Amino acid sequence: IESQIPLESREIWKKFARKDIKTKEDFEKDFVNHVETSLARSMYNCDNLAAYQASSLAIRDKLIIKWNQTQQTQTMLDQKRVYYMSFEFLMGRAMDNAMINTGLRTPIKESVSELGFSLEDLIEEEPDISIGNGGLGRLAACYLDSFATLNYAAWGYGIRYEYGIFSQKIVNGYQVEYPDYWLTYSNPWEIVRTEIQYPVDFYGYVEEVPVYEGATEKKKVWVGGERVLALAYDFPVPGYGADANVNNLRLWSARPTHEFDFAKFNSGEYQNSVEAQQRAESITAVLYPNDNFDAGKELRLKQQYFWVAASLHDIIRRFKKSKRPWREFPDQVAIQLNDTHPTLCIPELQRVLVDLEGLSWDEAWKIVVRTVGYTNHTVMQEALEKWPLTIFQKLLPRHLEIIYDINFYFLQSVSKKFPGDNNLMTSVSIIEESNPKQVKMANLAVIGSHYVNGVAALHSDLIKLTIFKDLVKVFGGDKFGNVTNGITPRRWLKQANPKLAELISSKLGGDEYLSDLNLLKNLEKYLEDKEFKSKWQEVKTFNKTRLSKLVKDLTGYEIDPTFLFDIQVKRIHEYKRQQMNIFGVIYRYLQLKSCSPEERKKFQPKVSIFAGKAAPGYYMAKRIIKLINNVSQVLNNDPETREYLQCVFIPDYNVSKAEIIIPASDISEHISTAGTEASGTSNMKFVLNAGLLIGTLDGATVEIAREIGEENVFLFGHLSENVDKVRASHLFDVKLPSSLETVFQAIDGDVFGDSHEFKPLLDSIRHHSDFYIVSDDFNSYLEAQRLIDETFKGDHDIWIRKCITSVANMGFFSSDRAVEEYAEMIWNIEPLSK
Ligand code: AZC
Structure with a gap:
């Protein structure tokens, strides 16, 4: 094709071909250029938004050069x-991801700071x-x-x-x-x-x-x-x-x-x-x-x-x-x-x-x-x-x-x-x-x-x-x-959890594991390494503190990073059973209330964190959100119990919030009725970020348990092959376990606000056949929660080993493997x- 273009023209094209950004200086030059021309601004009125836009345009230019080459190669081959x-x-x-994937994050961070901005602030400008x-x-x-x-x-x-x-x-x-x-x-x-x-x-x-x-x-x-x-x-x-x-x-x-x-x-x-x-x-x-x-x-x-x-x-x-x-x-x-x-x-x-x-x-x-x-x-x-x-x-x-x-x-x-x-x-x-x-x-x-x-x-x-x-x-x-399914470790480890990524790199001798996730297996060598384990714990605490700040900003609630962070974030859906989670929280609250102050001290302090959107027309899902928020208000304001139990609903869950929430978990909940959640992918993200799972044997959780060892997952509930039978057994008459009965009584008694608002939610279980078998799985769920408390409160070294072992065995869940x-x-x- 090239020969069709006259030589002189070709030479001009080649002479002025756009150069790739390789150094800090290249980036700074492009940044200033974009501020002055693309954005028609200047040094004197360049705010964070403009700086974000100029940085993005500069990085985008770099991507486009490579994009052109890639497309040409693909066409040619x-x-x-x-x-x-x-x-x-x-x-x-897109911006943070582009910097990480191209390996330019560090020089750009320096450049941006020399230009008078903080990279973190610029990242926050991006919707x-x-x-x-x-x-x-x-x-x-x-x-x-x-x-x-x-x-x-x-x-x-x-x-x-x-x-x-x-x-x-x-x-x-x-x-x-x-x-x-x-x-x-x-x-x-x-x-x-x-x-x-x-x-x-x-x-x-x-x-x-x-x-x-x-x-x-x-x-x-x-x-x-x-x-x-x-x-x-x-x-x-x-x-x-x-x-x-x-x-x-x-x-x-x-x-x-x-x-x-x-x-x-x-x-x-x-x-x-x-x-x-x-x-x-x-x-x-x-x-x-x-x-x-x-x-x-x-x-x-x-x-x-x-x-x-x-x-x-x-x-x-x-x-x-x-x-x-x-x-x-x-x-x-x-x-x-x-x-x-x-x-x-x-x-x-x-x-x-x-x-x-x-x-x-x-x-x-x-x-x-x-x-x-x-x-x-x-x-x-x-x-x-x-x-x-x-x-x-x-x-x-x-x-x-x-x-x-x-x-x-x-x-x-x-x-x-x-x-x-x-x-x-x-x-x-x-x-x-x-x-x-x-x-x-x-x-x-x-x-x-x-x-x-x-x-x-x-x-x-x-x-x-x-x-x-x-x-x-x-x-x-x-x-x-x-x-x-799989997830990309670039976004879900390196970008979301830079501290953990860095710690892992320091042990594995580089970043290669990010493109060959099975290399994580080598982390098992450090199960006895005290210093490594204490750093591991520091990273978790850092991430929990980071999330606490976000929660404070968005809800006004202060949550304590020393609490056990129990997280369920996903779309709100009856089959995903956020209702069962919040019933569990209520059960725990009622237990705490009925204890003496001395007995309360035996409880593992815990905060239940929820986030997720309900489809605007999905009535039941919206009731679930309301119940969570009401419970949250009661718990967080109860001076008798709030040192032991809190609950928050983080509004407007999205990918960038997930990047902050997921690395902060100790436990995350994947508790769908067995056979309903096709795969789930946040389960993979949570484990890769050093949190353990509580879950049913559903979707990819089954394979996670296979890869990391069943002893590292808190499994509970009926198996998918039995769900139909269980369901049929209470088609006309649902028997609530006494634990759930107690919870329903409290809700009916307006402990969490006007009970009429929650009647449809409770009725779908007690009077309308309980399609998602909450009543059948509830006790086994509580038992799994009890085991979590015991393990977390016990020898913490055991907990950390579980986390390290789990991360080490997550190689299978890279989206690279899935795509291959x-x-x-x-x-x-x-x-x-x-
Ligand atoms: C979801 C599944 O519910 C989830 O389990 C799975 O991990 C994910 O796809 C990716 O495979 N399904 C949907 O979101 N489906 C629709 C139609 O929205």
């Missing part, structure tokens, strides 16, 4: 690429990029970090929501939601790609046209009724290491098309045209704030199609440049569906291949299936996406026809294999014959992909026995497998050689 389709990316803050709800979105962010670090040609595709997950305030103990307009001060980490815009159509009708002009044979085409543009925004994602690659996260933003505006403008409908414009932009305005729950709204389907259509367009354009035949598409492209949200990739790719590119149905279908893989993140019915046919028909008429055809051919093959088995046909069909009829996206995702995986071993077994049982019958078990498994088992790609 023309190897297979992976596209990770995720409706959510919970990225958190979180919170365009995700919880585990699923954060998993996508961890995988991007691993893609770049491991040198895979892998991109993320998502939506650039203007409003991310709402920010949460607690007012009188209630959750109040505020919009999260994270783009207020513009976003220095994104690059708008005005040259990359694709039209996306909705509505309209299907027409039959001749396959070519004058032909008698007909084909179907879709004539869209409303058109919007998808505009690309790129986020550079730096890998870890001085010379690492920089990959791309491409997010789509909806814009109006000009064609339509002009038509209306000419007919004097200026007002209407502006309204249409606003409608277009509303597609990517806001993230749906539900976690593990399907809301089934038309706008959401619109978002999904918008994003899928734009991404596929982009992927196909790139593929076409290589001039390969279509059958090679799956050798060049792997598309991974992060849950069912991007399932429209399947009918959309089929539509493009058949309707637009003229491939036969069978040829096209083979390509689709070979290209797509599907990751399932939940077995819970209420989270499985289903779209009423009416909505589908109106918004995507051609896609619905294609889905019918896919279903038709599929069911034909099923009936050949299992003649007369109507139940089987009903269960595996993509269409649910309910009223209204619905499209079952999970069935479509399974049928249209070559591999389906769950996210932890237990979960992957469960999907085969439950939601996909009949599809397993049809396809055979080999199509289904497991990739246990996907690459080998599902995508069939190798890392690019540098």
